[in-house]
Amino acid sequence: MAEKIQQLESVVIRSLRRFRDRYFPDKVVEADLAVGDSGKEEQQYGLLDTLPVDVQFLIMTFLSPADLCHLGATSRYWSAMVRDPLLWRYFLLRDMPYWPSIDHVTIPHPDLLDAPLISEDESLDDREEGNEGIKLKFDYMSEYLKGCPSSRQQWLPSRPAYEVVTSFFQSLVPASEPRYAMFGPGMEQLDVSLVTRLMHAPDILPVSGTPHRQINGIGSGISYMFNNQHKFNILTLYSTNRAERERARVQQESISNKLFTFEGNDDSGDPVCVPAPQVQQVCQVVDGFIYVANAEPGRGGEKSEGVQIRAVLNCSRGSTSKPLLVLSCISREQPERVRTPSTRSMCRTPCVDMAKRLGLPHLPNPWMVQDTVAESLSGLLDGISWLLRCSGVKLY
Missing domain, CATH: 3.40.50.300 (P-loop containing nucleotide triphosphate hydrolases)
Structure with a gap:
């Protein structure tokens, strides 16, 4: 399993790098702020945006599912990066052995558990920006968030106020x-x-x-x-x-x-x-x-x-x-x-x-x-x- 995860890790990094170079080539610019001869400021990028892709991937591996979703809400670039299906496939293989519980609702799809290592073709690089060119067989992000204990608890429905009174009378x-x-x-x-x-x-x-x-x-x-x-x-x-x-x-x-x-x-x-x-x-x-x-x-x-x-x-x-x-x-x-x-x-x-x-x-x-x-x-x-x-x- 460790060898399979390491292999998938390199595939994820290559997928993210190809995707960034194709759709966000300006992210590789190293200058945080450049002033042209006309005195007009060019677009400014944060330090995280201009880091090498392998460093960005390493940072994402330390984030919780909620933090990844928050990161994706910061910009269009990060919204696309954190939705890479190979990234969430990697999280599934890495984290599933440590989940303390699973049930009939939260278990990942059985075919996903038995599927071979995903090819590099199954990534965001296969989609035009804003349009889905290929329908993936599994939504790995949803499968992960559904099964991960730290995120599945946040999806539980809140208790209506009237049920508090109802439960009190039922307890009698x-x-x-x-x-x-x-x-x-x-x-x-x-x-x-x-x-x-x-x-x-x-x-x-x-x-x-x-x-x-x-x-x-x-x-x-x-x-x-x-x-x-x-x-x-x-x-x-x-x-x-x-x-x-x-x-x-x-x-x-x-x-x-x-x-x-x-x-x-x-x-x-x-x-x-x-x-x-x-x-x-x-x-x-x-x-x-x-x-x-x-x-x-x-x-x-x-x-x-x-x-x-x-x-x-x-x-x-x-x-x-x-x-x-x-x-x-x-x-x-x-x-x-x-x-x-x-x-x-x-x-x-x-x-x-x-x-x-x-x-x-x-x-x-x-x-x-x-x-x-x-x-x-x-x-x-x-x-x-x-x-x-x-x-x-x-x-x-």
Whole structure:
């Protein structure tokens, strides 16, 4: 990936240079202010305008999406430069591995993720000034702004004033407690148990109810309190009993999954599985699902993961409306003294790659992938907040 980004970086610089030389040749003039023999002042340019293109590109790489848009509003020249599709393609490849979350609305187009490196022909150099000569297959700028966490929050609609009063009266009416089924290899393979941390983190998610439901020794339900006012229930579904899970985790072995019955392979060679009868009962009564994926390097990636997710969604009533939260989980963060953006991408599977691995872009259900750390539970509240909103809970 690093080699691909470096290659695209050189392509972007050449594209910007060709575009400036073609449509803004006067920008290469070095004099900030020149006075002719007639005493008439010629046009004055700022220092940023007359810098070499590679320096301008370097400056743009340090700007946030909002700052780039502000830069584009300063002049016609910068308006054209910051809209170069190759520039935003570069930002996508560079920044996507570090996004902490992605969902069914904000994920870039699947064809864009699998597309080969863009040629130099796909740039602003192919357009006449003021007219679009070529319709690009993707609007990379829109795809980036839609998916980047720092910009997607700014696009959320503001809350009308009347909803404040409405939500107050709704809060006086007892609402049903949303229930979610939680399953996945990240619950069983990590060195730090996510479920155990959940039960002993009153400062993050206080437990409001003890386990009250057991399903054939597979799972139990625990109620939690979000923001000290919204109660919800998580029903944990383990693949087998605790002794077998612990032995498999220590010995790094696979275990027989009692949640699903595998029925061979389909015509394309993918495994076919059916949830156990007791799991089907759970899927029909819950309001959504939490899948805990193992995001540690070299773990996970089996085809059965996506197959199990689709099997669970298909056997639930009104499956296309039930949300799926994927907690892309690792045991613990790296120490701060060795934590850098590059090492962060090496210590976990990026959430965009996790979505592709599980086949989420092809699901009809609303879904979200949230980076989570089992030890600190960082990222968990963001995922739970999204899940509750999808279930109709007002979190204002």
